[in-house]
Amino acid sequence: xxxxxxxxxxxxxxxxxxxxxxxxxxxxxxxxxxxxxxxxxxxxxxxxxxxxxxxxxxxxxxxxxxxxxxxxxxxxxxxxxxxxxxxxxxxxxxxxxxxxxxxxxxxxxxxxxxxxxxxxxxxxxxxxxxxxxxxxxxxxxxxxxxxxxxxxxxxxxxxxxxxxxxxxxxxxxxxxxxxxxxxxxxxxxxxxxxxxxxxxxxxxxxxxxxxxxxxxxxxxxxxxxxxxxxxxxxxxxxxxxxxxxxxxxxxxxxxxxxxxxxxx
Amino acid sequence: xxxxxxxxxxxxxxxxxxxxxxxxxxxxxxxxxxxxxxxxxxxxxxxxxxxxxxxxxxxxxxxxxxxxxxxxxxxxxxxxxxxxxxxxxxxxxxxxxxxxxxxxxxxxxxxxxxxxxxxxxxxxxxxxxx
Ligand code: HEC
Ligand code: HEC
Ligand code: HEC
Numbered sequence: 469x470x471x472x473x474x475x476x477x478x479x480x481x482x483x484x485x486x487x488x489x490x491x492x493x494x495x496x497x498x499x500x501x502x503x504x505x506x507x508x509x510x511x512x513x514x515x516x517x518x519x520x521x522x523x524x525x526x527x528x529x530x531x532x533x534x535x536x537x538x539x540x541x542x543x544x545x546x547x548x549x550x551x552x553x554x555x556x557x558x559x560x561x562x563x564x565x566x567x568x569x570x571x572x573x574x575x576x577x578x579x580x581x582x583x584x585x586x587x588x589x590x591x592x593x594x595x596x597x598x599x600x601x602x603x604x605x606x607x608x609x610x611x612x613x614x615x616x617x618x619x620x621x622x623x624x625x626x627x628x629x630x631x632x633x634x635x636x637x638x639x640x641x642x643x644x645x646x647x648x649x650x651x652x653x654x655x656x657x658x659x660x661x662x663x664x665x666x667x668x669x670x671x672x673x674x675x676x677x678x679x680x681x682x683x684x685x686x687x688x689x690x691x692x693x694x695x696x697x698x699x700x701x702x703x704x705x706x707x708x709x710x711x712x713x714x715x716x717x718x719x720x721x722x723x724x725x726x727x728x729x730x731x732x
Numbered sequence: 733x734x735x736x737x738x739x740x741x742x743x744x745x746x747x748x749x750x751x752x753x754x755x756x757x758x759x760x761x762x763x764x765x766x767x768x769x770x771x772x773x774x775x776x777x778x779x780x781x782x783x784x785x786x787x788x789x790x791x792x793x794x795x796x797x798x799x800x801x802x803x804x805x806x807x808x809x810x811x812x813x814x815x816x817x818x819x820x821x822x823x824x825x826x827x828x829x830x831x832x833x834x835x836x837x838x839x840x841x842x843x844x845x846x847x848x849x850x851x852x853x854x855x856x857x858x859x860x861x862x
Contacts, residue, residue: 508812509781511800511819517807614805623802624852656854659823664851679807 516681521700522618523596523673524727525684526709531693532588538566541591544689545671550662552652561643563671564593564686572718572730585732591686591694594641594671595718596620598725605636618727619673629666638722642670699727765842768834776828780811794821822854830858 513519532538545551545564554560566589570577600620602611610626611633613619634642648665656662660676663669673696674684687694697706706729709715715729773779779786781793797819800806809817818824829835832855840846 510810511804511806512808512810513806514808612803614803616805621802625798625802658854658857661822661852661854675805679805 514680518678518681518683520617520698522598522698522727523678524697524699524706524729525593525673525687526695526706526715527591527728527730528693528695528709529585529588529590529730529732531691532590535566535589537691537693538589538591540689540691541686541694542566544685547655548657548660548674548677548685550649550653550657550660551669552649553654554647554649554652559646561645561649561669563669564591566590567592573716575719575721576716590730591690592639592641592718593686593728594620594673595639595724595726595728596673598727599723601636601638601724602633602642605632607632614675619675621672621675622668622670624661624663624667624669627667629668631668633668638719638724642668644668762842765838767838768831770829770831770835772830773828780809780817780824794825797821821849822857826855826857832856
């Protein structure tokens with residue numbers, strides 16, 4: 469016998485009812501079993517860790533006198549993070565480096581810039597933008613903006629090395645590992661992982677140091693040129709410095725909202 | 733035309749070759765590896781999780797650790813006994829299991845697992861300490 473439309477609808481309705489009946493069971497199953505976390509285990513932060521709502525860096529350019537000062541910051545950063553020293557320019561990896569005014573602020577140079585600004589090197593690094601283009605470009609969400617404090621960070625475990633983020637970053641803050649970096653690390657800091665061939669890397673505002681209550685390595689090595697703190701707190705040192713002095717950000721017209729400020 | 737002999741011989745050769753790996757390995761099941769606990773682990777007496785759990789779930793635990801550290805910025809793991817651990821592959825697991833070669837690797841070689849973690853994570857945090 470050919471089933472009638474009526475029979476068909478009855479069976480369809482009955483199976484839908486059975487299906488819906490299974491929903492609570494599925495939910496119970498899903499709730500019961502995350503892997504790897506015992507029910508009673510917990511995660512937390514170190515009590516001494518530094519927290520903020522918006523981490524920012526203020527560079528007091530007036531205090532910069534020599535290239536050695538910048539070199540000290542680079543050295544401090546690259547040593548704690550196992551950044552390799554590759555002399556060939558196109559393989560270079562850098563988290564923080566020194567650059568001239570016309571490169572740091574390309575829309576503003578003119579012939580009559582002050583002697584001081586003309587001569588010194590500006591420390592530049594990832595700007596930890598409030599509106600980061602690299603995060604939008606990343607197809608795997610390996611680069612993300614941490615909600616709690618605005619840091620733009622990388623999950624190296626997810627980086628597939630597509631380099632879209634490098635194309636998206638207007639500051640050249642990202643480097644790609646064209647080679648295995650390990651042979652080019654003079655002295656390995658065993659507390660921090662290296663990277664491997666095929667991933668991108670950049671400054672992380674020392675997220676791993678903030679977590680244990682230390683300031684970024686470059687700030688500690690900067691002789692007071694760099695100040696680091698919470699822009700979300702109106703009484704913090706960075707907020708006070710910006711309130712009292714005229715400051716610049718790099719390429720502000722792009723709308724990225726850098727968190728690194730330069731007092732000139 | 734009668735190629736019965738050739739066909740049967742061919743079939744026998746085929747069967748022998750297909751089943752070769754099975755009877756070649758007969759009775760030679762690789763013994764489970766002996767894993768060695770480091771002096772430090774012995775002194776500590778207990779792992780992050782109870783033995784049965786860490787044995788079967790350490791990969792998931794490490795996965796949770798790396799996501800929690802990297803993406804959520806929380807770095808402390810408090811286990812069911814209330815003991816605190818820095819959630820770190822090199823600085824915690826390999827600090828206590830300081831003999832990776834006789835511990836992790838032996839078991840992994842046996843199970844034919846080759847984690848790529850050590851391309852980045854320091855595999856010998858204890859050696860050549862400066
Ligand atoms: C404080 C020291 C310590 C730390 C830290 C530690 N373990 Fe252990 N681990 C032990 C001890 C002790 C045992 C043996 C437990 C037993 O026999 O009851 C063990 C057992 C194990 C086993 C099971 C071995 C077997 O016999 O089958 C694995 C797997 C393991 N640990 C992996 C890890 C991983 C992965 C980490 C990091 C997440 C880690 N351990 C962190 C001390 C430690
Ligand atoms: C008792 C044997 C045993 C010991 C000891 C052991 N492992 Fe494992 N491990 C395994 C097995 C089996 C797997 C594969 C599980 C799977 O594929 O589902 C594995 C998988 C892993 C993975 C995931 C690998 C991947 O490619 O996904 C990591 C990471 C890992 N182990 C780390 C460790 C570390 C670190 C230690 C030492 C502290 C250790 N293991 C000790 C048996 C062991
Ligand atoms: C491309 C390099 C790279 C690879 C490959 C890699 N990691 Fe990581 N991992 C990192 C970096 C960088 C961090 C961040 C360290 C920090 O912030 O302290 C990290 C952090 C972690 C952390 C938390 C912090 C710590 O010190 O351990 C865990 C756990 C971890 N990874 C586990 C793994 C496991 C398991 C594997 C292999 C299955 C792996 N990682 C492979 C680079 C890598």
